[in-house]
Amino acid sequence: AQTVTQSQPEMSVQEAETVTLSCTYDTSESDYYLFWYKQPPSRQMILVIRQEAYKQQNATENRFSVNFQKAAKSFSLKISDSQLGDAAMYFCASPTPAQGGSEKLVFGKGTKLTVNP
Amino acid sequence: DADVTQTPRNRITKTGKRIMLECSQTKGHDRMYWYRQDPGLGLRLIYYSFDVKDINKGEISDGYSVSRQAQAKFSLSLESAIPNQTALYFCATSVHSGSPTGELFFGEGSRLTVL
Numbered sequence: 001a002q003t004v005t006q007s008q009p010e011m012s013v014q015e016a017e018t019v020t021l022s023c024t025y026d027t028s029e030s031d032y033y034l035f036w037y038k039q040p041p042s043r044q045m046i047l048v049i050r051q052e053a054y055k056q057q058n059a060t061e062n063r064f065s066v067n068f069q070k071a072a073k074s075f076s077l078k079i080s081d082s083q084l085g086d087a088a089m090y091f092c093a094s095p096t097p098a099q100g101g102s103e104k105l106v107f108g109k110g111t112k113l114t115v116n117p
Numbered sequence: 118d119a120d121v122t123q124t125p126r127n128r129i130t131k132t133g134k135r136i137m138l139e140c141s142q143t144k145g146h147d148r149m150y151w152y153r154q155d156p157g158l159g160l161r162l163i164y165y166s167f168d169v170k171d172i173n174k175g176e177i178s179d180g181y182s183v184s185r186q187a188q189a190k191f192s193l194s195l196e197s198a199i200p201n202q203t204a205l206y207f208c209a210t211s212v213h214s215g216s217p218t219g220e221l222f223f224g225e226g227s228r229l230t231v232l
Binding site: 004006009033035043044045047050091093098104105106107108109110 | 150152157158159160161162165167173175205207209219220221223225226228
């Protein structure tokens, strides 16, 4: 079974500092998207950022950016200028083959981020 | 109103009871999914459906069944609930735009407790 590994169950960062959450994945797909989702205490799943695997340029969304290393199958999330509202569970997701030649998403176990004032 | 709506949001039930979690969406997406979230285990796929006539098992389908009543509705049933099915359940949708699979849009989750 193809897997997504988030090696840091918990991380903490000081407000205004930068933190990087790691993710490695294992997919046999050649063309795919990778995703980071955020789950605050409200439990809503919110898309943070998406990376297209065929694009060499790392995706950025305001204070959020990724370091995508396709050959190493690594997809880390960097949060700059951390804010209290960034405190949440963060999940990495990558595709795995599904029925009919399509794909479905597999999620990592998550990293709980604490932001200290 | 939410684009992906799950009911109930919270439910407490007893072992052996039949439970149905319902999901409806107004996004017009073909694809719908049921995931289960447990602390320390992330989200695991229970069932998925790429259209009304297509239903597939995910990695943890034992003890669950689903029904795709219409493009917009996808229900998850626990025929005889057991305590280890206590979890947070998410319905999600995605648009079929060909390969690769794009973003999942999630409902707000249904927290189920089986006593």
